[in-house]
Amino acid sequence: MLVSGCASTRGVSETTSAGEAPSVSGQPADDPTPAAAAPLQTSAAAPGSLSSAGPATRSDAPLIYTVKPGDTLWGIANRFLLDPWQWPEVWYVNDQIANPHQIYPGDVLKLVYVNGRPRLLRDSDTASLGVERLSPQVRELPLDSAIPTIPLEAIRNFLRGPRLVTNDELSTSPYVLAFADEHLIGGSGVQIFVQNLPESSAFNYAVVRRGQIYRDPDNGDLLGYEAIPVGEAEVRDFGAPSTAVLSRTFREALIGDRLLTAEPEAFSENFYPRAPDADIDGRIIAVTDGVAQIGQYYIVAMNRGTDHGLEPGHVLDILQAGRRAPDPYSIRSIALPETFAGQLIVFKVTPRVSYGLVMSVTEPVHVLDKVEKPVAGRR
Incomplete structure (x- = not known):
């Protein structure tokens, strides 16, 4: 509530x-x-x-x-x-x-x-x-x-991903070997053959694709790998290979896509917008689907999470990273002040990475722009 x-x-x-x-x-x-x-x-x-x-x-x-x-x-x-x-x-x-x-x-x-x-x-x-x-x-x-607090349509296909995973998790996970109809792509309702799927009590899996590498721009630390949600699969028969059906797809499934155990649904739409208690000094490290310029209702990843005091519902100001402008009267370039560019609301958190929905933009927003605790009247 x-x-x-x-x-x-x-x-x-x-x-x-x-x-x-x-x-x-x-x-x-x-x-x-x-x-x-x-x-x-x-x-x-x-x-x-x-x-x-x-x-x-x-x-x-x-x-x-x-x-x-x-x-x-x-x-x-x-x-x-x-x-x-x-x-x-x-x-x-x-x-x-x-x-x-x-x-x-x-x-x-x-x-x-x-x-x-x-x-x-x-x-x-x-x-x-x-x-x-x-x-x-x-x-x-x-x-x-x-x-709801935010437009759920903007994140409906995101609610069970993307996920932050390690390289080993992806490299050792089962994968789509082939489609039953011999096509190279598949959608909802298509039967698939899965290689290296261990027999277990789990019958529902998330189908994902390796995405971006998440690194902390402040210190270069590897934060993890993005697992882009492709869809969901239900296992019909275990074997070598196993047989499954794509029960739901968000994008076209491809041969080589990975299967991960479905995450418990941790997302709740019942949170309210508020400022975080602690000061936040983070950056946008990625945007879903890798577009160059970020607009309203785009989903972004940030290099701050629960370890830094972030929770679902926290609102952050987006500050356009100070660019440099050439001085016309010298060979130097001058650092320009950071500019308020918009606001986002956090809706999914992990210890070191969080995901937010951009609610408003007043200036172009890009990867590596800063996110901070909001300041009243800063627009």
Whole structure:
């Protein structure tokens, strides 16, 4: 489930009439006094309001927004905030209701101020702030109908790869020897013959292809090899060779493609955008399919992972690596400052490498550009 970084605020209610700004009594979030002991003012926020005590809202931010099918958490945050990764600082959660962190199509979100800070809350949560609900609704939706954090279509074929593997893992793994129809390529439903497949209790395998070598550009260390996802195979008969069927393909399978034991599905769409706790000083080391220039919704690999404090949901700024420009009045070249180029959100991590989806770009992004902990207002 989504986990919020915002503490819940409670208060003594005062009834409001339709069209009036809500007002409640309570206490500031940092006041340890019980809720009824100090006043708390909650009011509707004007579009374009900026609060010195909290994240900046967009000039065209709506006061009320109804969540629609196809929305993502990042997209909704971007409607309200200049920096979408600051969502946890403004998202109000009522921890007394089931699945309080899930947002569903049909939910009504409101932008208000609480003690001078912008706050986003569901219409169903206004009661806990002392605001009378004029049209209460009760509805139940399955958990998997909650909106995802990022566009899943952009990474759907990536969810079980690429994988970070060693050279030995690839070199000693089983491989596609031939296709049953004597073709040189194969797709979903095609029967394949697999060489060196040991008989075991495993019947489902990932079909992969050797990709890029991952090296840390900071010290030259070998981080591993990319195993590009090709598809999935189901074993029908073990033997020499074994027989299997391509149950699913993401790209055309080729003779020589390798089979690896299928990874447990560790990806979860239920995370929320936020800044990492630790400072991050990394670089983009690869991009899926090896394109030269990286755009929105491209998937990139970085030389930082769980060993450096990264987790799924962490947002990173992308800084265009400082290039050098020739000085027209000398033979020297001058290093130019690094330039903000976009943002990405981490969705898969290993100890030393992580994968992220580029959410926005303002300048061309390339391999070896830097990634850092985001800075508010750096655009």
